[in-house]
Amino acid sequence: MRKNTYxxxxxxxxxLDGAGQSTQAGKLxxxxxxxxxxxxxxxxxVHSTKEPTSGLIGGLIRGQLTHDWKSSPECLxxxxxxxxxxxxxxxxxxxxxxxxxxxxxRYFFSxxxxxxxxxxxxxxxxxxxxxxxxDITFFLKVSPKICAERIRRNRYEIALFEKEEIAxxxxxxxxxxxxxxxxxxxxxxxxxxxxxxxxxxxxxDRKL
Numbered sequence: 001m002r003k004n005t006y007x008x009x010x011x012x013x014x015x016l017d018g019a020g021q022s023t024q025a026g027k028l029x030x031x032x033x034x035x036x037x038x039x040x041x042x043x044x045x046v047h048s049t050k051e052p053t054s055g056l057i058g059g060l061i062r063g064q065l066t067h068d069w070k071s072s073p074e075c076l077x078x079x080x081x082x083x084x085x086x087x088x089x090x091x092x093x094x095x096x097x098x099x100x101x102x103x104x105x106r107y108f109f110s111x112x113x114x115x116x117x118x119x120x121x122x123x124x125x126x127x128x129x130x131x132x133x134x135d136i137t138f139f140l141k142v143s144p145k146i147c148a149e150r151i152r153r154n155r156y157e158i159a160l161f162e163k164e165e166i167a168x169x170x171x172x173x174x175x176x177x178x179x180x181x182x183x184x185x186x187x188x189x190x191x192x193x194x195x196x197x198x199x200x201x202x203x204x205d206r207k208l
Contacts, residue, residue, distance in 0.1 A: 001125075004132045006096035008044075009208065014109040015140040015174060016167050018147030019189050020196065022050070024140065025105045027197045028204065032101055047095050049087070050105035057083040073118040080111050081127045088131060107134060109181075113173040117166065121173075136207055138200060139178055140189035144168045183207075 004010050011028065013021040025048055032046045052058035061079050063069050084107075092102050108128045115124045142150075144167035178184045187199050 001129055001131060001133050004096065004135055006093065007099040008096035009101045009136070010092065010096060010104070010132065010134045011101065011204075012104045012107040012109070012134040012137045013140065014106055014113075014137060015189065016142060016144060016147045016171055018150040019140040019142040020150075020193070021105050021140055023193060024138070024187075024189075024197060024200060025050075025103050027193075028200060029103050031197075031201060031204070032103070044099040046101045046103065048103045048105070049091060051087060051107060051110070052080065052083050053087050053091075055083065055086065057086065073115065077111055077115045077119060077124060078127065080115075084108060084111075084128070084131060093132070104134075107137075109137065109139070109174070109177055112177055113170050116173050117169060133181070133183075135183060136203070137181065137184045138203075139174050139184060139186045140196070141171075141186050142189040144171060146190060 013025045013028075015021055029046050029048045036046075052061040057079055060069075061076070061083060064071060064076055064079075092104070095102050108131060111128060112121060112124050115121075144164045147167055148164040175186075178186050185203055187196060189196050191199075
């Protein structure tokens with residue numbers, strides 16, 4: 001894994017399903033759009049994106065997560081890696097090169113945290129080793145029980161990894177990743193949405 005050397009900044013949100021990454025990523029994009037003139041470095045805009053992508057490979061991944069089809073854990077993680085490689089090549093890196101701030105909902109941390117339930121983490125690191133590291137990563141800390149309640153309340157389809165007992169193990173993996181990687185901030189995601197974002201905004205204002 002290599003440092004981002006492009007002019008643009010790469011910011012990632014990750015965590016358990018139902019923790020609120022999409023909501024906070026959206027709020028950060030709006031905030032950065034508003035504060036463009038006050039940031040310490042010149043950037044040419046803010047772009048939001050997510051993984052898995054909406055492309056062909058991302059569609060295959062979502063189909064497996066919602067039980068439309070099934071493959072081995074290795075196959076699923078290789079699909080994630082292929083989708084990520086194309087995501088970086090065709091979307092993220094060209095934008096970073098132009099000085100755009102890219103805010104991404106999920107990245108390879110999800111592969112490490114969820115994939116390690118069935119696969120060796122060293123192998124997962126190996127197949128992701130050529131990808132760039134985010135400049136800032138936020139892990140939203142929300143208890144598995146609360147995540148499960150949010151998912152049941154807001155979604156009809158429960159995906160492969162969205163079960164409370166599994167989520168407990170996954171969050172332990174996220175905690176380990178928070179110690180392994182630099183520039184990772186664990187945020188209390190159980191507060192009201194605006195209070196959660198206040199924590200994020202404080203870090204963004206200090207780092208950017």
